[in-house]
Amino acid sequence: MIKLVKFSIFLNVVLWVLWFVLLFFWISPDTYMEIFLFLGVLFLCLGLSFSFPFYFFYKKKYPKFTDLKQLFRRAMKWGVFISFGIVIVAFLRAFHIDTLLNIGLVGIFYIAIFVHLRGRK
Secondary structure (H helix, E strand, C coil), X not given: CCHHHHHHHXXXXXXXXXXXXXXXHHCCCCCHHXXXXXXXXXXXXXHHHHHHHHHHHHHHHCCCCCCHHHHHHXXXXXXXXXXXXXXXXXXXXXXXXXXXXXXXXXXXXXXXXXHHHHHCC
């Protein structure tokens, strides 16, 4: 396992601990800054967490591929993409702007990002 993946696992554990501490002890969602801090840490946690299954999938799919950093970067791309979808829905819910129109517009934006990311190699 490359050093980048080991560091990412360590960073992911630290971020999840920070997120749980924020959730249960430090933050009451009174100000915008606290909500943005909570969602930002959640975005980083989910992005790293979702990248690991993609990395191991790519590693198994391409066993002869030698540049594992490039595989991890590709996995990070999809992990962050999924994390962005989850956090943007939580953002809409947190600010009570989850109307049908906003959800539809965010869905169209999310599909456009997907098409753009899928086309890049």
